[in-house]
Amino acid sequence: MSSRGFHVAVVGATGAVGQQMVQTLEKRDFPIQKLTLLSSARSAGTTVKYKGQDIIVQEAKPESFEGVDIALFSAGGSVSKEFAPEAVKRGAIVVDNTSAFRMDPEVPLVVPEVNEQDLHLQKGIIANPNCSTIQMVAALEPIRQNCGLSKVVVSTYQAVSGAGAAAIDELRTQSQELLDGKEANPTILPVKSDEKHYQIAFNAIPQIDKFEENGYTYEEMKMINETKKIMHMPDLKVAATCVRLPVETGHSESVYIEVEKEGVSAADIKDLMAQAPGVVLQDSPEEQVYPMPAYAVGKNEVFVGRIRKDLDEEKGFHMWIVSDNLLKGAAWNSVQIAESLVKLEIVK
């Protein structure tokens, strides 16, 4: 670190997550000496505001990473695969928000509230988990620590912004068309490169990302595999069903868990959530207080409510977990990893 701070690069600076990364760096007053904004050739030349300045976005090239201390990537897996090694070669530490390196055994997959110490194992690249995984493990880790955890069954309610800025536009345009009594003409969701596209406005699509051969989607397999890796629980039973909703931003999750300890009450789980770092307990049914995506937008925290003991299963509990998928699910978790790298003196 120079006395004035770090040279930080954001790759994919014009995307939905990239823009949030720049704003989050600004809000957190991250110690930046120089900020380099990079993108594909197509978006290069546009400007992004940072602390009142217009910064011109440049086309990412291997040489772009000369002198960079920390590079935050969020421009798709293929861009990360091409340029992350180039950045590392030039001495940068990469925090990658794509799925390119997440399951690489050499790459730590980090949610700072859960496994910050894994950062010490880094060899240049650190992976930021999938948005829907991050908010879930942030809530589950204190339960694992205090009560043990044997089983997780999650059903997600995911916002379109997870599929990028074009998906937000599609939801808005399509909602207006349907309100006007016109036909919807879907071209983006559920997966732009897939053959079929379905109406998202006033609908629910049980497909996020492509299907694997086992009948699960990649999104579901990400939640399953990443949860086990982040929590260091290869034998944890995890199952996921991922569903896209007509919500702009904010992922919600209905989560069923089984703990190992006997005699745990819903009040115990609520106490754990009230004390958990990065988690806000919103759970007063008698006052209709529970988390909702529309009210979580723009906030860094993970909101947890609807905590109930299962009525038939002694060690079973239900909860409802909501967070801004562009912030804790992406930009904020990436910047938070960067802050941890500084705090742990892994970058200096």
Place this chain on the structure above:
Amino acid sequence: MSSRGFHVAVVGATGAVGQQMVQTLEKRDFPIQKLTLLSSARSAGTTVKYKGQDIIVQEAKPESFEGVDIALFSAGGSVSKEFAPEAVKRGAIVVDNTSAFRMDPEVPLVVPEVNEQDLHLQKGIIANPNCSTIQMVAALEPIRQNCGLSKVVVSTYQAVSGAGAAAIDELRTQSQELLDGKEANPTILPVKSDEKHYQIAFNAIPQIDKFEENGYTYEEMKMINETKKIMHMPDLKVAATCVRLPVETGHSESVYIEVEKEGVSAADIKDLMAQAPGVVLQDSPEEQVYPMPAYAVGKNEVFVGRIRKDLDEEKGFHMWIVSDNLLKGAAWNSVQIAESLVKLEIVK
């Protein structure tokens, strides 16, 4: 039955479900000799079309049920409690779509594909289950019969039409306001008579019906208790989390089950669904075929897809169940019960 058919009454004929009841009676060409449409004093005097005729809706009074053979009720629990006994006293059989009598041990709670024979136990009133329960048990019953069933964990994705016509209006108006950059002014959802109201457009609300003291909503407890009663499985482990979505019509459910039999495969479950009465299998991930609410509207069937074996739990399976909540979830199931009453010669 007179040679020309039955005298049928629909109570609540001007509501979202009542209108669907009249249309379903017409579509099914139910043997009707006389159709009496009833409502509260407020809606009396309006007309509803049946086979090209305008039928004037009359205020429901005890005498309205003189000569009625079958009365379909869908005007709220208090109306059913007041008038269903009056209808029975006058010789009618009541099919009640409210929650007023569902858990009464004297009242059969019927989904014809599951427990049609329970109709023989009727003493004048038959209850139509909650919308979200009906579509789930229709899919689960063939699994119970062939594989046994020990556990059900469901997370719902429910449409606003379950909360009535005013909730549909609220979703439309609010969606337009938010698209226009205005503030939302919620007054109906999640529960009109509750203190707080929340934005439903572009949001997800984890509250349907009021809260019980145990932290579950009435909707969740309905799913739990009604499933056990309909399937005659008082010891079945059932858990539910019920969530309202910005979808006009069509409930979806992410359902995790555990079966009793060993060695069951996802293909076995798919075969059962393909043969199940009233169920349509829509499950070809390789062709992006799965059920969605926007595409189930106006159809009587229950659509099932995304059937997968749990990756960690040998007897665990996941599935996605979608149906039109106003039809199989309400009007069609009620008319179907009426058809069964005729077929079984309980009314003649």
